[in-house]
Amino acid sequence: MATTASSLIHAHGLDEACEQLAPFINVRYVQLERGMACARGSVARMDQLVVGYVEADRHKLECLDIPRGQMMLIVPIRGRARLGTTGIGPGQAIIAHGPTPLVVCSDREYRSCFVSIPDRGVGRFIGQDYAATGSIRVRPLHASGARIETFESYARRTIDAAEAGTSELAASANALLDLCDTWLREERGDDVTSPASTARCQAAVRARQYIDEHLDRPLTLASVCQASYVSPRALEYGFREIFGVSPIAYIRCARLSRVRRELYFSPHSIGRVTQLAMKWGFWHLSQFSKDYYDLFGELPSVTLGRASGRIDRSGCDCEETAARVAVAEGL
Incomplete structure (x- = not known):
């Protein structure tokens, strides 16, 4: 071997x-x-x-x-x-x-x-x-x-x-x-034949798959409900039960994660943050920067700098990150 x-x-x-x-x-x-x-x-x-x-x-x-x-x-x-x-x-x-x-x-x-x-x-x-x-x-x-x-x-x-x-x-x-x-x-346990055991949670799984496949397109709660064949209330309950967040919060987090992934792998720097923010549906750039910082604890430019080799990417200073987030929340 x-x-x-x-x-x-x-x-x-x-x-x-x-x-x-x-x-x-x-x-x-x-x-x-x-x-x-x-x-x-x-x-x-x-x-x-x-x-x-x-x-x-x-x-x-x-x-x-x-x-x-x-x-x-x-x-x-x-x-x-x-x-x-x-x-x-x-x-x-x-x-x-x-x-x-x-x-x-x-x-x-x-x-x-x-x-x-x-x-x-x-x-x-x-x-x-x-x-x-x-x-x-x-x-x-x-x-x-x-x-x-x-x-x-x-x-x-x-x-x-x-x-x-x-x-x-x-x-x-x-x-x-x-x-x-x-x-x-x-082991002689029972099979679990899908990631969810109830109808509304199965709908939430279908909705997540639909969202992931259409993140680069306009998404509304109504369109997601229609694609997953469920009411808005049932989808909300199912999402919170499985993923711990609402469907709208998941869409925002998933899109921010896509932006960060592309920033991290981006070979370019000039105008890249604005370009990717708009690509993934963030038109209010100051709000985008705040949401990005709230979720990841750093500004998009810092992520891009790390990807471009201008910032050391070998370390993982959790305490420094926590301090920056605390300062941001206190502003």
Whole structure:
């Protein structure tokens, strides 16, 4: 089992963490809480295994696309998250079989380990040929604290061996795979066939997908309700139950996240902030700058400066960021 890549995650913002995870797993973040999120972690990829851990100190929405033929085990170590209307915390885990769009809304101080491997006997696990139906297959798992500690220990040992290139890599990776197989063989929980368990929350998931696909176009609450076949009140309740924010707040956060992502990857600087703000529907530039600062804890020009190499992007000074946000809120 040869190592193909490994990386440490120490990111000043979720978009940078997304960039660092891109070679290993298809992930996208939307930041929902004000103030810069500082992401940390580590990840390594072998021939048949991707293993890592990641943590962030803000309320965020994490979107994962698990391809066909793959399965992912996500084990929360600290904090809580929501998978649809199902709460996930220490003592629980998530197993998802591709092809599956997985949406996890996590609280502050959330941290989790994850393993992504080729599907290992999914027919035996869920009792039917999921690949033929193409339906979403996600299941919450239960485990003792001792098993979770063992899983985290094996995951860390595997990552450390991959980073150091030691001869212990194969043994630690195989031990982690054996633990996953044992865990899944013993699990007999109920399937969760969609990210939400009620009609209005299913509508909220459809609405989120519609919003993500049409962020660059004019969006109104009425058009989103029409696309998701639900009333405004039901959509509001569903969004708050799953994502913790209103649909309008989600649209604003998602658009600001798109602006920040493009600023971060932008090779240009002159006039770029204004151009991207208008591209994503922000016409009142002073209000845009305030909303951007409120959400990310820095001005758009600072993000662009970091992307252009004018500002050091290697650090993640959470205390300095918190101080800037406190000063801004006091003005």
